[in-house]
Amino acid sequence: MENRKAGKRMRLLKTYAPLYLLTIPGLLYLLINNYLPMLGLVIAFKDVNFSKGILGSDWIGFKNFEYLFKTSDAYVITRNTILYNSAFIVLNLIVAVGVAILLNEIRSKLMARFYQSVVLLPYLISMVIVSYLGYAVLSMDTGFLNKTVLPLFGMDEIAWYNEPKYWPYILTFIHTWKGAGFLCVVYLAAIIGIDQEYYEAATLDGASKRQQIRSITLPLIAPVITMMTLLAIGRIFYSDFGLFYQVPMDSGSLFNATNVIDTYVYRGLMQLGDIGMSSAAGMYQSLVGFVLVLLSNYVVRKFNRENALF
């Protein structure tokens, strides 16, 4: 019995050995680049002192984590981080899938290529530059809105960088504008990969475009959508630092609307420069994301095992 089993295992291994061989460089790289440095997470529980060495430093339990919770801002930063990211996930999904489907429908090759290049443009510009562009529009003294648009409607100047109430919309807009192009290309690649025969058959059966999209395109790119969404959920406690730090120009008056975990950590540790506390923040963010992903993946598995990530 044991022998047969071992024999079968040997055969299996032989069949699949070439495939496992293919994975080796990638797995090795992840080991070095990602898994090895994870050992450094012990720093989060240490009071690092270099004269004692990292491993020799004193253990201090969860003290490095305290500053994330023992502050009156804890609620604001957690709320902002989650709400923004949730909005981003939903909006990105709608916009990116929508644009990808439209792009796929465009018949003119030239225009299709033009659109495809253009949607990616915002993705190529760094957030610092986006912040300058935003400033060009929103500045008190010289901004396009205050100097050109608002006077047209006979409205008074608005101190954009002092008024938190506008910023949830501004940030959401900028994020979608900047990120949707990238996701759109991902979805487009998936849509392009769909076998054309499905559509040909559907057209013959007299299905309308809407029906085709609903019953062919969307189901077939569902795995990609699921994956992208799960990934976004996994990073729900992280936020785009540039978006929340650079774009509002680090303006204190806006913190209630713009302060997220990453910016809070950055500002809090600017002077202290404590690597224990910064790795504690990273660990907290990862852990929450990890739990959320496991949960959502579990839910996805319930509905459709194929679409689940693992």
Add this chain to the structure above:
Amino acid sequence: MNASKKWLALLLIVCLSVLAACSSNNSSSGGSSASSPSAGSQPSSGESGEAYELNVAFPIFGAVPSNMPEVEKAISDIAKEKIGATVKLTPISIGAWSQQSNLMLTSNEKVDLIYVSGTSFTGMVSKGQLLALDDLLGEHGPDIVATFDPEFLKATAINGKTYAVPSNKEMAVDYGLSILKRYIDKYKIDPTSIKTLDDLDGLFKTIKDGESDLPAILVPQSAGISFLASHRWFDPLGDSIGVLPDFGGGLTVANLYESSEYAAFVKKMREWYQAGYIMKDSATNKDNGNALILAGKGIARLSNLKPGYERQTSLEYQEPATVISLTQAYATTSSVASVNWGIPYSAKNPEKSMRFLNLMYGDTEIINLFDWGIEGKDYVKKSENIIAYPEGVDATTVAYNLNLGWMFGNQLKSYIFEGEDPDLWKKMAEYNANAVRSPALGFSFDASPVKTEYAAVTNVINQYALPLETGSVDPDKILPEFIAKLKSSGIEKIIAEKQKQLDEWKRQNG
């Protein structure tokens, strides 16, 4: 299940083996650095044989000058002859500095001498990144010791041990206004009649009324800096979280933001802002004050003054400037120890590091190589200590343009540029000697016992200080909110800790 368990096991084994490798690596390098001081003190490793290469790391504010290798070579030649060591300069762009220097120290890379900024000094000491220098200073740093008033050298001591050496430059600072001179002339203003911040009201009003086209008068000194940073009446005790409210001699730490002086200051800023004296975008500005003035966004800024400032500003404004001092010159730990040099804990040959540092305070040749580059190429001598650009070379084309005299050791021994006051360094020495000294001069605060509160309070200050101190928001509404939030974030705990450390410091320093 079985499969994943196996994977985990494998992973664990690999990780453990690496951990073992890492830790042995760590301990070995730690061991060698611990033993190095004794090795260094043996004369056998001295001048004879292969010269030791010192890696000197410091930040620069722009691109690496093209002539850097030549300067490095010239410094090395002198150092080799005098102390048997060569020098490798590692300039790092200031934007990358804090990250790169931190990583270099963290992973025990070879650095022998390192620039230490006043803001990161205590943090580096409490993290154990710097070597205590007292013995080395006594043995190998005679020129350093001779350079300083002992009270100034103590500014970089923590718990009685010196961990860094400040650069010798202006050790104090007075605060005032630097304004385009043509406006002072045009409105026939007598600069000597202006003595306080309140006196500026009249000046600003006259100019504003006369120049309706002017978008504003006052611009910030630089990106992200409030006007309070250039107008101080208190000793910030490092970080302005808990300050000495005046220089009268008392050692009671107080909350700056609750004080009536602070309230009056932000109220004044608000008045100015509403009267149109202050640039509207001050709180979100991303440009240098000089550039703003050159572009006509304003005509003046509050500034940190020192001897020779008028000429420096006139060069920056590209037209004559008038400088009006509004405070006395104060010497605090922050002003003395703003720019320092330290020896990393992991330095392999601290003795050589110290001996080279000593040259940076005593050897005129080395100082001027750092400050001005190669004679004949980057500058020519006009007289004993006056220099100028060589023919056909100017500030924009010179091959060595660091302009960091205030960083490299003893600036008071560097040459003076033509057009500058030839007695500048004499005046500087007097300025330093006559400055009002804070009773807490020499005290440095270690925030690590209260770091939880510190992170929270830093955030609150980031949120409120800049808008308030640039007049962008209404202090009647925002200041009470600010104070309340500071309290709920634990500022009182930080102040109590600071008081405790200050009392302890006082006890030690009598």
Add this chain to the structure above:
Amino acid sequence: MNHNREARAWQWGGHTVLLIYSAACILPFLLLFASSFTDDKVIMQSGYSFFPEKFSLDAYRYLWNESTDILRSYGITILITVAGTAFSLAMTSMLGYPISRRDLPYRHPLAFYVFFTMLFNGGLVPTYFVYTQVFDLKNTLAALLIPGLLLNGFNVLLMRTFFMTTIPPAILESAKIDGAGEIRIFYKIVLPLSLPILATIGLFQGIAYWNDWFNGLIYITNPKLFSLQNILNRIMLDIQFLSTDPALSAQASGSMDLPTASFRMAIVVIGVVPILLAYPFFQKYFVKGIAIGAVKG
């Protein structure tokens, strides 16, 4: 008839939406481009504008003065981008394909091993320690190529999902029956069928390498090894630094030349234009029906 009208409606609607969307993407970019040709004082006085009040080539002239550094950094960036993208595509597909195979034993744990790396990371300090102390990469070209960028879990999973959904298992079966080995199948059948995803990931990796400044910031101190983005980003970081250390920036205000507004824009332009030029190369593979054609042929 009905179908024709519907199709036309889709075309019209599609063009309208996409044109508006494109405008939103292009206009800011044009603004940036125009600003790089605007006189600095004008920008500071009246802000950015599509139509320069005062045309100026100063920013580009300044860049030209630094052309030896800039050209060298272009060279390094191109080298790293090409090599990095090639290695990265190879490794990503080699890892993505096996775990896409539904019949592969242990494929779920393997996928999890990949996925886990996307959620947790050890942080900067340990990573730096590994690459400088365990592998001596500081101040080498490899430091621009390897850390963080070479392979990321996201791309692997993207590739896996693509293989799973678009490569019909039947094709693999029939190839196997014809006697082809696994590796041969991978190269001769799977990869050619996957050009759209290879082009997508190639594009992403290309952009990631082109735009990367972080590795340079961390691992490179030798100016001879600076990549283009490295030079550009250092300038931006210098500005950000100013607000973090008021005392030092007051001290350094005389020594520090902040780049002017038009210069900041010009360096963005010279950084982005090459990507735009390279884009059509990737786009070539974004063609519908390529998969099906390959199978039939």
